Amino acid sequence: MGKTAFLIVDMQNDFCLPGAPFEVKGAMEVASNIRRALEACRQHKLPVVHVFRYYRPDGSDVEITRYDKFMQVGGALIEGTKGGEIVEELKPLAGEYLVCKRRWSAFFQTELDSLLKRLGVDQVVVTGVQTPNCIRGTVWDANSLDYEVIVLVDGTGANTTEVHEANLTDMKNIGVKLMTVDEFVKSLPNPPKDGFMERIRKDLEEKK
Numbered sequence: 001m002g003k004t005a006f007l008i009v010d011m012q013n014d015f016c017l018p019g020a021p022f023e024v025k026g027a028m029e030v031a032s033n034i035r036r037a038l039e040a041c042r043q044h045k046l047p048v049v050h051v052f053r054y055y056r057p058d059g060s061d062v063e064i065t066r067y068d069k070f071m072q073v074g075g076a077l078i079e080g081t082k083g084g085e086i087v088e089e090l091k092p093l094a095g096e097y098l099v100c101k102r103r104w105s106a107f108f109q110t111e112l113d114s115l116l117k118r119l120g121v122d123q124v125v126v127t128g129v130q131t132p133n134c135i136r137g138t139v140w141d142a143n144s145l146d147y148e149v150i151v152l153v154d155g156t157g158a159n160t161t162e163v164h165e166a167n168l169t170d171m172k173n174i175g176v177k178l179m180t181v182d183e184f185v186k187s188l189p190n191p192p193k194d195g196f197m198e199r200i201r202k203d204l205e206e207k208k
Contacts (some may be wrong), residue, residue, distance in 0.1 A: 001198070002122030004191050009106055009128030009138055012052055014076040014083035016129065021073035021083065025164040027158035030157040031089045033181045034127045037155055038090060044189040047119050048054040049097040050086060051106040051128070051138075054079040061102055084115060109171050113145055123148040123193050125184065127155035131167045139171055147162075148193055150177045152184055 005157060014020045016027035041048055055062050055070065055077050062070045077084050097186060099112050106112050112156050114123070124147050128138055142149050147159065151171055153162060157166035172178050177192065 001193065002120050003047060004123040004125060004193070005049055005116055005119065005121040006038065006041040007049050007051055007127065007138070008038065008086075009051045009055060009126065010130075010134050011050075012077060012083070013085055013087055016087050017120040021076035022069070022088070024157060026157050026161045027129050028087070028089075029128075030129060030155060031056065031087050033063065033152070034155045035089045037125075037127065037152060037181045037184055040185040040188050041125075042093070044053050046061060046188075047097065047116075047121060048092075049099055049106075049112065049115070050090070050092045051099045051101055051110075051111045051112070052084070052086060053077055053080050053101050053134075054084055055102075084207045104134045106134070107141040107145065116147070121147070122197060123150065123191070125150045125152065125191065127152050129157050131156050131158040131164045136167050136171070139176055140174075143174060143176070144195060148196060149176075150179055150184065150191060152181050153178050155181050155184075179203060 013032055015022050015024050016031060038048065057075055057078050059067055059070050060093060086092065097115060099106060099110050101108065101110050125141050126149060128135060139149055139151060151168065153168055168178055
């Protein structure tokens with residue numbers, strides 16, 4: 001059985017702080033919940049990956065559908081700025097992994113997949129903001145890449161409860177596990193895993 005890795009997605013000041021250029025409502029409450037799960041993962045030595053996004057100051061690498069907003073707010077999520085930093089509650093520790101992405105999914109044109117495979121990871125726990133965009137994109141790609149996925153329902157968030165809940169339902173319907181932070185923490189050091197790949201490989205071997 002492989003390892004479980006803990007992913008924190010886009011918990012940066014320009015997404016999370018009240019009044020931030022790309023503020024996700026309630027993100028700081030989500031940060032507090034993630035913090036509890038993060039501390040437990042550190043205690044049990046699960047691999048921790050901080051995923052964040054940086055844009056170039058001129059907007060040349062911003063998504064085409066976000067470019068106008070980026071220019072309107074005078075830029076955001078720029079490397080070296082306070083807004084681009086991970087929120088204080090979730091600052092990475094030495095030895096934790098940092099992955100910079102340029103698009104919604106944490107896997108798209110990043111080293112995340114190769115990093116996780118090198119670490120022997122076959123399950124990811126996804127946290128961060130916001131649920132319909134970067135969380136959903138990351139979860140869909142993780143599923144496509146054959147990772148088992150847990151999403152922490154109170155360790156993720158969106159601008160509205162309705163949008164958050166609708167996207168959680170969609171993820172559950174493709175076989176993603178939904179857990180609260182408390183449920184996840186209590187499950188450590190062995191969070192639930194279905195062992196899909198082991199079963200599939202066994203079935204294929206038996207059919208030969």
